[in-house]
Amino acid sequence: xxxSVQFRGVTKRFGSAEALSALDLKVExxxxxSLLGPSGSGKSTTLGLLAGLIEADEGEILIGDRIVxxxxxxxxxxxxxxxxxxxxxxxxxxxxxxxxxxxxGRRRPESEIESRIAAVAHALGxxxxxxxxxxxxxxxxxxxxxxxxxxxxxxxxxxxxEPLSNLDARLRIRMRHDIKALHAAIxxxxxxxxxxxxxxxxxxxxxxxxxxxxxxxxASPFEIYNRPANIFVANFVGERETLFLDGAIAxxxxxxxxxxxxxxxIRPGATNLGAVAGRPLKLGLRTEAVExxxxxxxxxxxxxVSQIELAGPDIIVYATTGTGIELCCRVPAxxxxxxxxxxxxxxxxxxxxxFDPETGAAIALPALENxxxxxxxxxxxxxxxxxxxxTA
Amino acid sequence: xxxxxxxxxWGSRPPQPLVMPRRRRPLLxxxxxxxxxxxxxxxxxxxLFVVTPLVIGFYYSLHRVDYFELTSFRGFDNYWRxxxxxxxxxxLAATAIFAIGALILTLSVGLSLALYLEQDTxxxxxxxxxxxxxxxxxxxxxxLLLRWIFSTDSGLVAAALGPFGLGDTTILADPTAAMGALIxxxxxxxxxxxxILLLAGLKSIPPQLHAAARVDGASAWYRFRHVTLPLMxxxxxxxxxxxxxxxxxxxxxALVLTGGGPNGATQTMGLAMYRLGFLDARIGEANALxxxxxxxxxxxxxxxxxxFSERRRAAP
Numbered sequence: 007x008x009x010s011v012q013f014r015g016v017t018k019r020f021g022s023a024e025a026l027s028a029l030d031l032k033v034e035x036x037x038x039x040s041l042l043g044p045s046g047s048g049k050s051t052t053l054g055l056l057a058g059l060i061e062a063d064e065g066e067i068l069i070g071d072r073i074v075x076x077x078x079x080x081x082x083x084x085x086x087x088x089x090x091x092x093x094x095x096x097x098x099x100x101x102x103x104x105x106x107x108x109x110x111g112r113r114r115p116e117s118e119i120e121s122r123i124a125a126v127a128h129a130l131g132x133x134x135x136x137x138x139x140x141x142x143x144x145x146x147x148x149x150x151x152x153x154x155x156x157x158x159x160x161x162x163x164x165x166x167x168e169p170l171s172n173l174d175a176r177l178r179i180r181m182r183h184d185i186k187a188l189h190a191a192i193x194x195x196x197x198x199x200x201x202x203x204x205x206x207x208x209x210x211x212x213x214x215x216x217x218x219x220x221x222x223x224x225a226s227p228f229e230i231y232n233r234p235a236n237i238f239v240a241n242f243v244g245e246r247e248t249l250f251l252d253g254a255i256a257x258x259x260x261x262x263x264x265x266x267x268x269x270x271x272i273r274p275g276a277t278n279l280g281a282v283a284g285r286p287l288k289l290g291l292r293t294e295a296v297e298x299x300x301x302x303x304x305x306x307x308x309x310x311v312s313q314i315e316l317a318g319p320d321i322i323v324y325a326t327t328g329t330g331i332e333l334c335c336r337v338p339a340x341x342x343x344x345x346x347x348x349x350x351x352x353x354x355x356x357x358x359x360x361f362d363p364e365t366g367a368a369i370a371l372p373a374l375e376n377x378x379x380x381x382x383x384x385x386x387x388x389x390x391x392x393x394x395x396x397t398a
Numbered sequence: 399x400x401x402x403x404x405x406x407x408w409g410s411r412p413p414q415p416l417v418m419p420r421r422r423r424p425l426l427x428x429x430x431x432x433x434x435x436x437x438x439x440x441x442x443x444x445x446l447f448v449v450t451p452l453v454i455g456f457y458y459s460l461h462r463v464d465y466f467e468l469t470s471f472r473g474f475d476n477y478w479r480x481x482x483x484x485x486x487x488x489x490l491a492a493t494a495i496f497a498i499g500a501l502i503l504t505l506s507v508g509l510s511l512a513l514y515l516e517q518d519t520x521x522x523x524x525x526x527x528x529x530x531x532x533x534x535x536x537x538x539x540x541x542l543l544l545r546w547i548f549s550t551d552s553g554l555v556a557a558a559l560g561p562f563g564l565g566d567t568t569i570l571a572d573p574t575a576a577m578g579a580l581i582x583x584x585x586x587x588x589x590x591x592x593x594i595l596l597l598a599g600l601k602s603i604p605p606q607l608h609a610a611a612r613v614d615g616a617s618a619w620y621r622f623r624h625v626t627l628p629l630m631x632x633x634x635x636x637x638x639x640x641x642x643x644x645x646x647x648x649x650x651x652a653l654v655l656t657g658g659g660p661n662g663a664t665q666t667m668g669l670a671m672y673r674l675g676f677l678d679a680r681i682g683e684a685n686a687l688x689x690x691x692x693x694x695x696x697x698x699x700x701x702x703x704x705x706f707s708e709r710r711r712a713a714p
Contacts, residue, residue, distance in 0.1 A: 059609050079612040092610035096628045109616035109624070155614070165613075 008035040008194050009070040009162040011056060016065030018051050025051045026219045028065070033212075038189050038196045040206035043216035044242070052216070053165050053199045058082050069163060085156035086165040090172065091148045093140040099151050100136040103127070106159045126154045146177050153185075157192070164196045170205065182209055203243045207231060215239055237366040240290045240359050246322075249291040249334065252363060255283045260305060263289055263353060268329045271305035273297070275355035278371045282360065287369065290359035293322065296335035299352045306350035309333065311343055325351060452692070455685045463681035476686035486687060488662055489670035495577060496652075496666055497645040500584035504641055505634070507585055508592025513626075515593070516600050526593070533590040541654035544583050545570070548655075573663035576656050580664050583651045588644065592637050599633025600626070632708055639702045643695060667691060 011033040018026040026048040033039045041049035054060035055067060058079035066073050074082050085106070093102050103123045107114055127133045130150045140148055149169060156164055166185070170178045186209050189196050200206055206213045207227045214224045215238075223235035234240035241248045253265030255272075257280050262269040272279065299306050309325035312332065316322075320336045323343055327333065333351060337343065360369040426434070459476050461468045480486050511529055515522040532540055547554045548569045555569060569575045603626065611621045649668035652658055658665035658673070665673070671691070675684030 057609075057613055059612070079609075080615050080617065082613075084613060086610065086613045088606050088610060090604070090606060092604065092606035094607060094611075094625060096631075105611070105616070105624075106614040109611065109614050109620050155610075159615075 010035050010068075011163060011195060011197065012066075012068040013052070013055075014066040014068070016052075016055060016062050016067060018048075018055060018060060019063050024219050026055070029221055031214055031221060031224060033195055033197065035195055036193050038186070038198065038209060038211045040198045040200055040210040040213045041216060042200055042203060042206040042213050042242070043222075044201060046218075047216040048219040049199050049201075049214075049216045050167060051219075052214075053086075053167055053197060056163075056197060057084060057086050057165055082163075083161055084163045084165055085159060085161040087152045087156050087167065087169045089168040091140075091152040091169075093148055093151055093155070095140055098137050098139055099127075099132060099143070102140070102151055103136075103154050103158050106155060110159070122158055126158050129157075130154045145173055146181070149173060149181065153188070157188075160192075160194075162194060164194050166196065166198045168199055168201065170200075171202070178205075185209065204245070207243070215242065217242070233368065234290070234359060235368050237288065237290065237361050240292075240361070240368075244292050246293060246334065248359075249332070250361075251289045251291065251331065252286070253289060254286055255279050255360075257283045261355075262305075262307075263358075265289070266329050266331065268327060268331065269307065270327070270331075271307045271352050272355050272358070273299065273303070273305040273352040277355040277358075279355055279358070281372045282369060285369075286363055288361040288363045288366075290361060291333065291353070292357065292359075293334050293336040295354050295357035295359075296325075296333045297352055297354055298323070298325075298335060298337055298341075299350050301350045303350065303352060305352045307352070309349055309351045311345055311347040311349060313345060314343055325349065327351075455688055458682055459685035459689050461682050463685075465679055466681065472682065476682045477690065480683050480687045480690065483683075485662070485665075485673075486667075486670055489665045489667050492577070492663065492665055493646060493667040496580055496584070496664070497642060499577070499581040500588070500645045501638065501641055503581055503585035504588045504592050505637065507589035508637070509596050509634075511589060511593040512596040512600055516597065526597075529593060530590045532587045537587065537648075537650040538654055540587055541583055541651055544579070544586065545655050548579055570656055571660050573660055576660060576664050580651055580656055583655050584645060584648070587651075588641060592641060595637040595640065596630065596633055599630050602633075603629050632705055636702065636705050639698055639705060643698045643702070646694065646698070647691065 011031075013029045013031040016026060016029045017024065029048075029052065031052075041052055043049045051060060055062050056069075058074065058077065058081075062075055067075055069082060069084070094105065097105065100123060103126060104119050107119045107122065123136070124133070127136060130153060132147070132150060132154060135143060135147060135151070140151065143151065149172075152169070156166075169185075170181050173181060182205060185196075185198075189209075198206075198209065206215075207230070210227055212225060213227055213230050215222045215230060217238045223230060223239050225233075225235075230239060231243055234243060237250065241250075251263070251265045251270075253263055256262050256264045256269065261272045261274065261279060263272060264270075307327060309327050311323055312326050313324040314321050315324075316339060317336070319339055321339045321341070321343065323335050323337055325333050325335065335351065343349070360371070361367065362369055458468070460471060460473060461476075462470045462472050511526075515526050515529070546552070550556050550568050550571075569579055607625055607629075608621060611625050616624070647668055648666070649672060652664050652666045652669045653672065656664040658669045667687070671684050671687050674680050674687060
């Protein structure tokens with residue numbers, strides 16, 4: 007009970023504004039794909055087009071092998087969960103769940119409807135609520151009814167439109183887990199729209215990230231986070247804003263990033279940064295790309311701590327370089343660091359993201375020769391953690 | 399050893415209940431005076447033009463009145479006379495036929511218009527305004543226009559029916575056709591009012607519900623039956639009651655279009671009252687009928703109020 011979904015050159019305009027331009031996207035059967043982007047990026051338009059609630063101006067939309075452009079939402083065999091749940095307020099939970107079974111032309115025996123509802127209600131923990139009205143339910147319960155209404159018909163494709171954004175933070179994290187478990191259990195194709203990068207990273211098998219109506223990158227969460235295709239992706243994904251610096255890599259006297267008359271030392275690592283030395287770059291720095299190191303480390307530059315924030319087991323240290331560049335890094339909370347401390351930092355080569363300052367596209371580094379297999383950047387960063395702790 | 403004086407302070411003398419000096423509160427605070435000041439003009443007008451006539455009317459209804467002169471006390475005799483008068487009973491029947499017919503016509507046309515013009519496109523906004531024209535022009539002018547249109551000599555209807563050999567159809571002279579024309583007059587004018595009330599109800603249904611129903615596989619008719627209509631229950635009931643109040647009381651349509659004729663076939667209660675009071679000069683009986691209609695209105699208004707609070711409670 008699962009199928010593929012495909013967009014072929016789909017464009018949608020609202021008036022003169024292009025909400026979605028020439029989208030090409032293929033979702034394999036059983037995949038969990040998140041459409042991620044800020045508001046107005048085209049992700050909800052994409053979902054609306056797939057649901058049939060919006061008509062495409064150009065291109066083809068396929069569900070399975072069938073072109074569905076001219077088929078209304080009634081005929082597409084999809085189910086959708088809306089942001090505000092869209093439960094029918096005049097119907098009980100039972101009637102809400104029964105609606106998709108009763109609405110579809112073919113008659114079903116009531117006994118079959120009842121047994122299906124019982125099964126879905128059991129799976130979602132709703133049996134005690136079947137005779138309540140939506141207004142008598144909490145947000146989380148309404149959310150589960152909405153999911154149940156989508157599941158009841160066992161559709162081939164599930165569309166979820168920001169289903170968690172109306173829940174409080176904790177419940178949201180639990181529902182993430184529940185939806186992922188649901189996907190594992192039913193195996194349907196799921197298209198999930200969200201503006202929350204953490205949701206997309208934690209749930210998806212692939213993420214399609216949108217900006218201004220254009221697909222920016224379509225890849226696995228690991229790929230999206232660690233090898234962002236351009237500046238927009240690098241900045242949008244990740245808990246904090248990414249710091250972008252204009253400058254160039256230099257290798258003389260040691261490997262460093264030259265920026266605003268300052269040389270930010272890069273510690274040695276398994277990357278080929280020297281290959282792009284001298285070329286003007288935009289460097290993207292997330293917290294894991296900066297490390298505090300001992301003053302006598304071979305690669306180090308002095309920084310002054312301007313602010314610290316506790317983030318659970320870690321602290322986030324904001325540190326300013328000699329010329330006033332404000333860097334940000336994450337260290338274990340047991341390190342005694344205070345505002346005004348003068349420390350030393352270095353850049354982590356595996357976690358650096360390089361972009362072309364003109365186009366904003368990522369710059370690929372040529373592979374290292376005779377390296378013993380490429381280590382994943384994140385793994386490399388973790389391996390170096392011990393060294394960081396020794397500086398305490 | 400003598401205790402310090404403070405030690406037996408609570409012991410020797412039980413705490414006295416606190417007595418606040420009683421100060422006279424002014425009858426009205428400054429805020430209250432200001433508030434009453436704002437309300438007063440309306441209250442005065444209501445008393446002058448609603449309560450006073452009502453009280454006078456009730457007083458008159460207990461008397462025999464000849465040209466505004468109270469000649470004798472009749473008690474509730476006037477009410478009995480009114481309730482047993484064939485003319486009044488006929489007008490009651492005419493009112494019932496008119497009100498129910500007009501209600502069905504107005505509601506179905508109003509709901510159709512509201513459904514058709516629900517989207518805020520440029521054409522729809524223009525069409526809504528156009529549909530409102532019969533409602534906003536004077537009721538008197540509208541009914542006069544329709545009387546000309548229905549007239550046999552020079553009317554548009556006669557001109558339109560002429561080629562079919564129906565040119566001499568006398569619409570306003572045939573009892574059934576005249577009632578039909580009266581109902582048409584009401585529908586022509588008040589469908590727009592029903593449309594506005596129902597449009598407000600339609601707009602309060604979240605569009606996501608229709609999107610959800612479509613994705614759930616519901617056809618247009620199924621969505622109308624199972625989503626739109628149930629959520630429109632209260633707005634429709636409110637429209638029914640408001641229109642009923644209007645149709646039971648309205649005088650102009652019958653007075654101008656048919657004058658109650660032919661032979662009293664379209665004489666509604668409003669017109670009967672008018673005839674009793676101003677043509678037959680039986681002011682006492684006219685007032686008794688007015689009080690009865692007033693009581694019936696109170697019931698309708700009470701239903702309206704209950705429905706309104708219901709809607710506020712059930713608002714999604």
